[in-house]
Amino acid sequence: MNRGQDHESFDERIPGRIPESLIDAALDGEICDRMQEEIAHALQYDHERRAELLETADAVRAMNLDDIPMPDMQCAVLNRLDEHERFIPRTMRRWVRTGRMAIAAGILLGLMLVAGLQSVYPRLTTIGAQSTPVHDVATAVEQDTQRVAENVQSQVAQFRASLSPLEGFLAAPKTSGTKTFTLTLNHQVVRLSEADLAALRASGVMLRTDTETNRFPGQVNRSLTLVSYGGDGQMLINTHDGLRTLSRANETGGVVVVSERVELETTSDECIADLP
Amino acid sequence: MDRAVERDLIERAIAGERAAAGELIKAHQRSVYGYILRMSGRHETAEDIVQEAFVRVLANLHRFDFRFRFSTWLFTIARRLYMNAVAKSKPAYDTDFVGSMGGKGTMPDASTYSDERSATQKDAIQSALMHLSVEQREIIVLFHQLDWPIALIASHLDMPEGTVKSHLHRGRRRLRVLFKEHKQLASLYKDHFGGAFNETGDEVLA
Numbered sequence: 001m002n003r004g005q006d007h008e009s010f011d012e013r014i015p016g017r018i019p020e021s022l023i024d025a026a027l028d029g030e031i032c033d034r035m036q037e038e039i040a041h042a043l044q045y046d047h048e049r050r051a052e053l054l055e056t057a058d059a060v061r062a063m064n065l066d067d068i069p070m071p072d073m074q075c076a077v078l079n080r081l082d083e084h085e086r087f088i089p090r091t092m093r094r095w096v097r098t099g100r101m102a103i104a105a106g107i108l109l110g111l112m113l114v115a116g117l118q119s120v121y122p123r124l125t126t127i128g129a130q131s132t133p134v135h136d137v138a139t140a141v142e143q144d145t146q147r148v149a150e151n152v153q154s155q156v157a158q159f160r161a162s163l164s165p166l167e168g169f170l171a172a173p174k175t176s177g178t179k180t181f182t183l184t185l186n187h188q189v190v191r192l193s194e195a196d197l198a199a200l201r202a203s204g205v206m207l208r209t210d211t212e213t214n215r216f217p218g219q220v221n222r223s224l225t226l227v228s229y230g231g232d233g234q235m236l237i238n239t240h241d242g243l244r245t246l247s248r249a250n251e252t253g254g255v256v257v258v259s260e261r262v263e264l265e266t267t268s269d270e271c272i273a274d275l276p
Numbered sequence: 277m278d279r280a281v282e283r284d285l286i287e288r289a290i291a292g293e294r295a296a297a298g299e300l301i302k303a304h305q306r307s308v309y310g311y312i313l314r315m316s317g318r319h320e321t322a323e324d325i326v327q328e329a330f331v332r333v334l335a336n337l338h339r340f341d342f343r344f345r346f347s348t349w350l351f352t353i354a355r356r357l358y359m360n361a362v363a364k365s366k367p368a369y370d371t372d373f374v375g376s377m378g379g380k381g382t383m384p385d386a387s388t389y390s391d392e393r394s395a396t397q398k399d400a401i402q403s404a405l406m407h408l409s410v411e412q413r414e415i416i417v418l419f420h421q422l423d424w425p426i427a428l429i430a431s432h433l434d435m436p437e438g439t440v441k442s443h444l445h446r447g448r449r450r451l452r453v454l455f456k457e458h459k460q461l462a463s464l465y466k467d468h469f470g471g472a473f474n475e476t477g478d479e480v481l482a
Contacts, residue, residue: 024445028419028426056448059455062401063421065310071323073309074301077330078294093292 018042018049027056277303282346290337297334304347305330307422308354314417315358317406325361329354351432355414362410400462404454412447415440420448 018039025031026039043050282303288296305326313322333350340349405413414433418424426444430437 020449021445024441024448027448028441028444052452055456056452059401059404059448059451060420062455063314063405063417065306065421068310068313069319070306070309073305073323073327073330074298077301077327077334078298080327080331081297081334 018046020049023049023053279345283342286337286340286342286346289334290340297337300334300346301330304350307347308350310421311351311417312354312358314402314405314421315410315414316361317402321358321361325354325357328357332357348428348432355432400458401455403458404451407454408447408450409443411443412450415443416447416451419444 022031022035022039026036031039043053282300285296285299285303289300308329309322309326312325313319316322316325329350332353333346340346405416408416411433415429418429418432419426424432426437426440429435430440433440
């Protein structure tokens with residue numbers, strides 16, 4: 001801003017005196033060179049302003065900092081910054097940074113590992129009460145085994161007693177490797193040979209077979225349970241003739257109509273009838 | 277300091293280079309120390325505040341906005357610390373008394389600043405400054421001692437430029453009168469005691 005223009009005619013406005021505002025503007029460095037020359041010229045005649053200006057210049061000069069003793073604060077400041085670990089050697093800083101990153105990576109990896117294990121072995125990483133006792137396992141297992149063995153022994157004895165009428169049959173073991181099948185009909189069991197089974201299948205009866213481990217040594221039995229078959233309402237029923245003959249029947253509106261009879265091979269000695 | 281050089285120093289200091297931080301301190305300590313010294317009138321106060329200002333600025337250097345000057349930021353922090361120190365130390369009971377003795381808002385330091393100590397040629401200007409109002413003193417120091425332009429002072433003090441000029445003109449006239457008086461006092465003191473003062477202003481009577 002050039003305030004010199006405002007004071008161009010100061011001599012005319014206040015004859016013999018330099019306006020104070022003009023001195024202020026000059027001291028603020030806001031007047032042009034030409035105006036400065038004019039003021040310098042006018043000051044030769046305005047002794048009061050000249051004295052004031054000299055005194056002001058004297059005061060401003062006295063503000064010079066050069067003579068003031070001043071402590072060097074460089075070391076003090078840097079030492080204080082060092083306390084905050086602001087400036088540490090680059091190598092050490094790199095080590096610190098690498099260490100922090102390694103710790104962070106380790107934690108992350110650990111979390112990922114736990115997450116992976118949890119998906120594969122949920123029990124392994126489950127934190128909480130476990131149903132399995134963790135102490136005296138060997139003793140507990142021994143006691144449990146003994147108890148179970150006694151229980152099984154007792155049940156077997158009870159079962160054998162209930163089968164006393166078939167004692168002779170049970171006492172005679174089957175030839176090793178003989179394949180027999182049992183058919184359950186109306187809660188009754190009949191043993192079938194492979195030929196019987198083939199005949200049943202050939203007659204169009206669909207059988208559901210379940211393999212079970214026979215409790216008699218040397219035999220592999222297959223239990224045949226008729227549930228439903230054909231998908232057309234056909235069923236296989238027991239016709240109460242010694243379980244030798246099975247009938248194929250259709251059920252229509254609750255009425256069972258026998259359509260075909262299937263004669264089984266004579267397997268009377270293998271027949272277990274009227275079992276409870 | 278050249279702006280590019282300053283930027284380079286700041287970037288190096290941010291990267292952790294101690295020497296660069298040292299250079300920044302070296303470049304600015306005199307001006308900021310002079311500023312706070314003139315404001316407070318006490319070397320120890322100025323030293324404490326300036327150190328704290330440098331620590332705060334350098335510890336937060338990564339937040340520095342390169343659109344501004346480093347010195348402006350440093351002075352702002354130093355000024356805030358000084359104002360906080362004044363607010364903490366200002367006693368509530370003697371505001372009227374201090375006001376009657378010195379300028380409006382005169383620092384408590386001003387009242388304790390010994391007239392005898394200021395009665396030296398060297399300390400006359402400081403004594404005169406301490407009798408100005410805080411605003412006048414600060415603006416005069418920034419303008420005449422540190423050569424800050426009016427616009428920058430206005431921005432630094434968050435004040436309109438016209439108000440800054442008004443304080444500057446009034447303060448300068450007052451300073452002229454006060455400085456003259458204090459110089460005369462100093463001469464009288466010297467004539468009366470015939471002694472001198474050492475650098476710290478402590479009296480050494482002959």
